[in-house]
Amino acid sequence: MPRPEWLxxxxxxxxxxxxxxxxxxxxxxxxxxxxxxxxxxxxxxxxIPNGMFGHEATHLLPASFPQFFSRAKGAYIWDVDGNRYLxxxxxxxxxxxxxxxELIDAAATRQLALGDTMTGPGPVLVDLCETLVDxxxxxxxxxxxxxxxxxxxxxxxxxxxxxxxRRVLVAEGAYHGAAPWCTPMPGGIVPEERAFISKYKYxxxxxxxxxxxxxxxxxxAIFASPFKHDAxxxxxxxxxxxxRRARELCDQTGAMLIVDDVRAGFRLVxxxxxxxxxxxxxxxxxxxxxxxxxxxxxxxxxxxxxxxxEAIYATGSFWFSAVPMAAAIETLRIxxxxxxxxxxxxxxxxxxEGLAAAAARHGFSLRQTGPVQMPQILFNDDPDFRxxxxxxxxxxxxxxxxxxxxxxxxxxxxxxxxxDFAIEAADGAFAQVRxxxxxLEPHATLMSLLGAH
Amino acid sequence: MPRPEWLxxxxxxxxxxxxxxxxxxxxxxxxxxxxxxxxxxxxxxxxIPNGMFGHEATHLLPASFPQFFSRAKGAYIWDVDGNRYLxxxxxxxxxxxxxxxELIDAAATRQLALGDTMTGPGPVLVDLCETLVDxxxxxxxxxxxxxxxxxxxxxxxxxxxxxxxRRVLVAEGAYHGAAPWCTPMPGGIVPEERAFISKYKYxxxxxxxxxxxxxxxxxxAIFASPFKHDAxxxxxxxxxxxxRRARELCDQTGAMLIVDDVRAGFRLVxxxxxxxxxxxxxxxxxxxxxxxxxxxxxxxxxxxxxxxxEAIYATGSFWFSAVPMAAAIETLRIxxxxxxxxxxxxxxxxxxEGLAAAAARHGFSLRQTGPVQMPQILFNDDPDFRxxxxxxxxxxxxxxxxxxxxxxxxxxxxxxxxxDFAIEAADGAFAQVRxxxxxLEPHATLMSLLGAH
Numbered sequence: 001m002p003r004p005e006w007l008x009x010x011x012x013x014x015x016x017x018x019x020x021x022x023x024x025x026x027x028x029x030x031x032x033x034x035x036x037x038x039x040x041x042x043x044x045x046x047x048i049p050n051g052m053f054g055h056e057a058t059h060l061l062p063a064s065f066p067q068f069f070s071r072a073k074g075a076y077i078w079d080v081d082g083n084r085y086l087x088x089x090x091x092x093x094x095x096x097x098x099x100x101x102e103l104i105d106a107a108a109t110r111q112l113a114l115g116d117t118m119t120g121p122g123p124v125l126v127d128l129c130e131t132l133v134d135x136x137x138x139x140x141x142x143x144x145x146x147x148x149x150x151x152x153x154x155x156x157x158x159x160x161x162x163x164x165x166r167r168v169l170v171a172e173g174a175y176h177g178a179a180p181w182c183t184p185m186p187g188g189i190v191p192e193e194r195a196f197i198s199k200y201k202y203x204x205x206x207x208x209x210x211x212x213x214x215x216x217x218x219x220x221a222i223f224a225s226p227f228k229h230d231a232x233x234x235x236x237x238x239x240x241x242x243x244r245r246a247r248e249l250c251d252q253t254g255a256m257l258i259v260d261d262v263r264a265g266f267r268l269v270x271x272x273x274x275x276x277x278x279x280x281x282x283x284x285x286x287x288x289x290x291x292x293x294x295x296x297x298x299x300x301x302x303x304x305x306x307x308x309x310e311a312i313y314a315t316g317s318f319w320f321s322a323v324p325m326a327a328a329i330e331t332l333r334i335x336x337x338x339x340x341x342x343x344x345x346x347x348x349x350x351x352x353e354g355l356a357a358a359a360a361r362h363g364f365s366l367r368q369t370g371p372v373q374m375p376q377i378l379f380n381d382d383p384d385f386r387x388x389x390x391x392x393x394x395x396x397x398x399x400x401x402x403x404x405x406x407x408x409x410x411x412x413x414x415x416x417x418x419x420d421f422a423i424e425a426a427d428g429a430f431a432q433v434r435x436x437x438x439x440l441e442p443h444a445t446l447m448s449l450l451g452a453h
Numbered sequence: 454m455p456r457p458e459w460l461x462x463x464x465x466x467x468x469x470x471x472x473x474x475x476x477x478x479x480x481x482x483x484x485x486x487x488x489x490x491x492x493x494x495x496x497x498x499x500x501i502p503n504g505m506f507g508h509e510a511t512h513l514l515p516a517s518f519p520q521f522f523s524r525a526k527g528a529y530i531w532d533v534d535g536n537r538y539l540x541x542x543x544x545x546x547x548x549x550x551x552x553x554x555e556l557i558d559a560a561a562t563r564q565l566a567l568g569d570t571m572t573g574p575g576p577v578l579v580d581l582c583e584t585l586v587d588x589x590x591x592x593x594x595x596x597x598x599x600x601x602x603x604x605x606x607x608x609x610x611x612x613x614x615x616x617x618x619r620r621v622l623v624a625e626g627a628y629h630g631a632a633p634w635c636t637p638m639p640g641g642i643v644p645e646e647r648a649f650i651s652k653y654k655y656x657x658x659x660x661x662x663x664x665x666x667x668x669x670x671x672x673x674a675i676f677a678s679p680f681k682h683d684a685x686x687x688x689x690x691x692x693x694x695x696x697r698r699a700r701e702l703c704d705q706t707g708a709m710l711i712v713d714d715v716r717a718g719f720r721l722v723x724x725x726x727x728x729x730x731x732x733x734x735x736x737x738x739x740x741x742x743x744x745x746x747x748x749x750x751x752x753x754x755x756x757x758x759x760x761x762x763e764a765i766y767a768t769g770s771f772w773f774s775a776v777p778m779a780a781a782i783e784t785l786r787i788x789x790x791x792x793x794x795x796x797x798x799x800x801x802x803x804x805x806e807g808l809a810a811a812a813a814r815h816g817f818s819l820r821q822t823g824p825v826q827m828p829q830i831l832f833n834d835d836p837d838f839r840x841x842x843x844x845x846x847x848x849x850x851x852x853x854x855x856x857x858x859x860x861x862x863x864x865x866x867x868x869x870x871x872x873d874f875a876i877e878a879a880d881g882a883f884a885q886v887r888x889x890x891x892x893l894e895p896h897a898t899l900m901s902l903l904g905a906h
Contacts, residue, residue, distance in 0.1 A: 040579050047582040049594050049759055054768030056573050068576055072568035080576055089572040094770060105565055112558055115525035117746035119542040119854065120509050123521055123533055126493050129500040141500050146599045146748065147769040157633065161641030178768050179632070180610065181646070185766035188614030192648035193634070262770070288770045293570035295599065295748050295771035306502055313638035315507030315631050316600040317547060317715075317741045318748035401572065 036080040037066045054178075055092055060446050061404070062393040072099035074413040077401065085401040086418055088375075090409035093263050093288035097331065097340055098413025104292045104330045111326035122322035124329060131332050132290075132300060136272050138280040139300035143309060144325070146295055146316050148262035148287035149177030152223075154299045154314045155283045156181060159221035159256035162308025166195075167215040170223040171202035173230040176260050176285075196220075202228045203239045212249045219255040222246050224281075226264045226273030227370060232405045232450075234378065235370030243279040250282070256305050262287040262297065267344070267374055267409065270335055272300075294327035340412035341373075347419050348372025348410050354423030362430035376407040384442040384450065387433060394429035395422075489533040490519045507631075508545055513899050514857070515846040525552035527866040530854065538854035539871055541828075543862035546716050546741035550784065550793055551866025557745045557783045564779035575775035577782060584785050585743075585753060589725050591733040592753035596762060597778070599748055599769050601715035601740035602630030605676075607752045607767045608736045609634060612674035612709035615735075615761025619648075620668040623676040624655035626683040629713050629738075649673075655681045656692045665702045672708040674736075675699050679717045679726030680823060685838075685858045685903075687831065688823030696732040703735070709758050715740040715750065720797070720827055720862065723788055725753075747780035793865035794826075800872050801825025801863050807876030815883035829860040837895040837903065840886060847882030848875075 044067075045051040050059070051067075058065045066079035075098060077087040090096070097104070115122060129142035145151055156168055176182040180193035198215065201207035202225070212219060224246055228236040250257040259274050259281040265288070269276055272284050282305045287297030295318070301309055334340070352368050352375065359366045364387070365380040379387045388404040395402045400422050402408060433440075497520075498504040503512065504520075511518045519532035528551060530540040543549070550557070568575060582595035598604055609621055629635040633646035651668065654660035655678070665672060677699055681689035703710040712727050712734040718741070722729055725737045735758045740750030748771070754762055787793070805821050805828065812819045817840070818833040832840045841857040848855045853875050855861060886893075 040576055043579045043583065047579070047586045047594050049596060049754075049762040052574070053596055053762075054766075054772060056768075056773050058573070067573055068578075069568065069571045069573045070575060072571045077568070077572055079573075087572055091570045091572050092770070094570045099568060099571070100566070109562060109565070112562070113553070115522065115530070115552060117544045117547045117748070118522045118525045118552070119530055119540055119544050120511070120520055120522045120532075121505070122523060123493055125521075126496045126500070130496065133500045141502050143502060143506055146771070147603070149769060150600070153632070157641035159641075160643065166643050178766055179606070181633070183766050187764035187766060188610035188612075188761065190613065190619050190649060192645045195645035196643060293771075293774070295570070295774060295777075297770070301502075308641065309502040309506075311640035313507075313631055313636050313640060315509075316602060317545070317750070318599070318746075319507060320509050321746070321748060324748075 033064065034066055034079065034081045034083075037068055040068045040080060060443070060449065062389045062396070062443065064393050064396060074098045074100070075411060075418050083399070085396065085399055086422055087401045088408040088410070088422075089401060089403055090411050091293060093409055094293040095409070095411050096266060096289035097292050097334060098411055099293070101292055101413075103334065104294070104327050107330035108294055108323050108327040111323045114322070116323040117318055117321040121320040122325070124322050124325040125320060128325045128328050131329060132298065135270060135332060135336070136284065136300055137275055138272055138282070138284065138302050140303045141301050141306055141309065143299045143314065145297050145299065145314065145319050147177070148285065148297050149179045149182070150314070150316065151262060151285035151287055151297045151299045152176045152182065152260055153179050154312065155258045155285050156221065157312045157314070158283065158299070158301065158305055158308040159258065160308070161311040162256060162305045163220045163254055165218045165220035165255065167198060167218045168196060168221045168223065169198050169200050169208070169211045169215070169219070171225065171228070172199045173233065174202065174223070174225050174228070174260070175230065176223060203236055203242045205242050205245045208242065208246060208249065212253065219253045221256040221258050222250060223258045223260060225260050226268065229263060229370060229374065229376070229407045234367055235374075235376045235407060237370070238274070238277050240277040243274055243277045247279045256282040256308070258283045258285065260285045264374060266290060266335055268371055270341065290331055291324045291328035292331045294324040296324035296328055338412070344373040344410040344412060344414065347414050347416065348375065350416065350419045351375070351410070351422060354419065355426050358423060358427040358430055361427065362434045364430055364434070370407055373410045374407050377402065378405070385446060386440040386442045387437065389443050390433045390436070390440050391429050394432045395425055398425035398428055400425045486517065487519055487532065487534045487536075490521055493521045493533060513896070513902065515842045515849070515896065517846050517849060527551045527553070528864060528871050536852070538849065538852055539875055540854045541861040541863070541875070542854060542856055543864050544746060546862055547746040548862070548864050549719060549742035550745050550787060551864055552746070554745055554866075556787065557747070557780050560783035561747055561776050561780040564776045567775070569776040570771055570774040574773040575778070577775050577778040578773060581778045581781050584782060585751065588723060588785060588789070589737065589753050590728055591725055591735070591737065591755050593756045594754050594759055594762065596752045596767065598750050598752065598767065598772050600630070601738065601750050602632050602635070603767070603769065604715060604738035604740055604750045604752045605629045605635065605713055606632050607765065608676075608711045608738050609674065610765045610767070611736065611752070611754065611758055611761040612711065613761075614764040615709060615758045616673045616707055618671050618673040618708065620651060620671045621649060621674045621676065622651050622653050622661070622664045622668070622672070624678065624681070625652045626686065627655065627676070627678050627681070627713075628683065629676060656689055656695045658695050658698045661695065661699060661702065665706065672706045674709040674711050675703055676711045676713060678713050679721065682716060682823060682827065682829070682860045687820055688827075688829045688860060690823070691727070691730050693730040696727055696730040700732045709735040709761070711736045711738065713738045717827060719743060719788055721824055723794065743784060744777045744781035745784045747777040749777035749781055791865070797826040797863040797865060797867065800867050800869065801828065803869065804828070804863070804872050804875060807872065808879050811876060811880040811883055814880065815887045817883055817887070823860055826863045827860050830855065831858070838899060839893040839895045840890065842896050842899075843886045843889070843893050844882050847885045848878055851878035851881055853878045
């Protein structure tokens, strides 16, 4: 499966289309089906660059995918035209235990009545940091922040401060945020801002060793995603030999090992994800889900990087706000005391088996990769994603929101009934795609991004 | 008034002290007065680098200042030992209309019941962007984000993408955030990350012209705070000739003019702050206060920088969360429909006059600078801040939280009674400081930062 040309070359994607991804006729269909969404898109096109931006923009999704949502509860989202979807994107990660969890939101609301953003933090800051240090084996300390990118950038900076070195290794294709040093689409970035960032191949010990050797005595850190969860590609679990070698190389050179658990944190294990391969980092970045959608992220560190953390300056207007901390404390309690993890794994296995069988019944072959509770679902013999896009559209029509090129997420509010609903929808969607497979065309904007232009 | 040596030299501050800023005897006093705060600090010292970090850390405040707060309402905060303070820091800006404003928090809570962080934005995103474009004269579009630093970094990147140029001018001493390109304390930052960032002197046309000339044909942007609100220094309103010249130089070179309104936004005018001097930027950065403490910031732009904004990639896990948007829409409605601004200006004038008179009665001379509703209060003949620190401690004892070296904020929940309470407290505090002025010593940690070490 080729990675997009622009991603491989570190180029910026071509200009994104606005309202009419597949031309006027699609748009007419869309207007019939989702008039409120179309109205909001037309208003948004005036006051938001490209009509929408960032990872939740739908420019690279099938044309029928709604951009705006009016409601979310449990495992479901409702678009602004009242259509309900079983949501396998989970807000791109934050929905870990179900949208609008009543215990978590009650904790948030109680704290809001006391105080949120104040002139200093509340006691919940200390409670939360102690809780995270208790739960995460490698961690001796915590710095809270707001974006995942804050947590990865602080990791970079703390590692450089700790070591006095500059070079930082990241895996090719890995996403570590949208700051100048790491954004995959470098529009407006000057190359100097990513000086001393080098690439290696994930799970490839020889490639990692070569990158470490090339860094000479200037190696500050090695970044690793807990598993390979890059867009447009099959996922891959970490090879324990690679993870162990990363640890050894850091120990030998004095560099910091950083696990970026922003996306996968608490979806694989109730600890840093690399506990599963027996490797402890010096730093780990967290975000998205540990307050179940309330805005907070964090850098966690071992004492091996405490002096570095104490030497950097990092802050933000809302980093010490108490409401998301109260939500996080309640979320973490539920994570410890419930079987959310075991259940989502069982449901993920049920989904994977059900989808494979349904696909086979209709003559399709899927590549379902990564942990079952964070599935990437791609089609064999679909180099330009046209089958995947058509299947995602057919799933959407049947009330299931799946993504054609980004990993998905299960959450703790899903049930066997939900999974069976998704499998039944998939059976119908595969049948529909099979019937029209000869007429499919690739998504125009995606094709321009994939380098077919 | 000298700026700290480490700030002028762009060095990192020395290692911050932890629990005992002024030695064991101070600590004993502190323990008697604020046992809960001391207990939390001791717990925090174990699980948070330096015991606390960022702009709300109290390492550079008098030893008696509490670190942790249990509650906030209206114009007041309560520390974890139950002491109440009239709060002139306003959470360093976010508290614009009063803590816990019931209308704003009700809007937030209503949205929370519908959905917050979802797989796409809610209609409130469009409502909010339209509202901001309506209110801010120069703005044609909006990109929401989470930190003020997000909004300034996106401004930098969008300006470079728009112009294809690299050089960016910022005023010496101005704070534009804590990212590698702008943090005032560059621990862990490599110089390359701030390549093409040059300095000029705020309000100094010749200095600005020289920096523009030095940029040659590589000028991407000029950053300007709406007024000079640097720490440790007197504030200064913008000289209209300087603001107009910045606009002319951008027009001549094609560079983008950026006003960083994160700190001052909506505290000077219900529009971009430079409307007061008749100058419209291409970009303005907003944050802190426009949702009255709910976490949201934004980059606003004119069509002159729309292509640049459309060419950058910027996103965050919680940028499209609906709750802070609902809070922002309600906050902005109140800003338009109430006299909060005129009232805070009247109260600011009352405070300034009252403090000047009280200081004079006790033989002190204050420099009260900047807009009355965002006062900086420094003492003449106090080069090492020892008088200012002692006065701030004496104010704190009397239930008024003032800052000895950072600008402060008034808010819309304050009343004449509150201001008179502060003036009365000040009278007593000046008297107390006068009595002990010969015994004062400078703050040890501050002195090491100010370069006296």
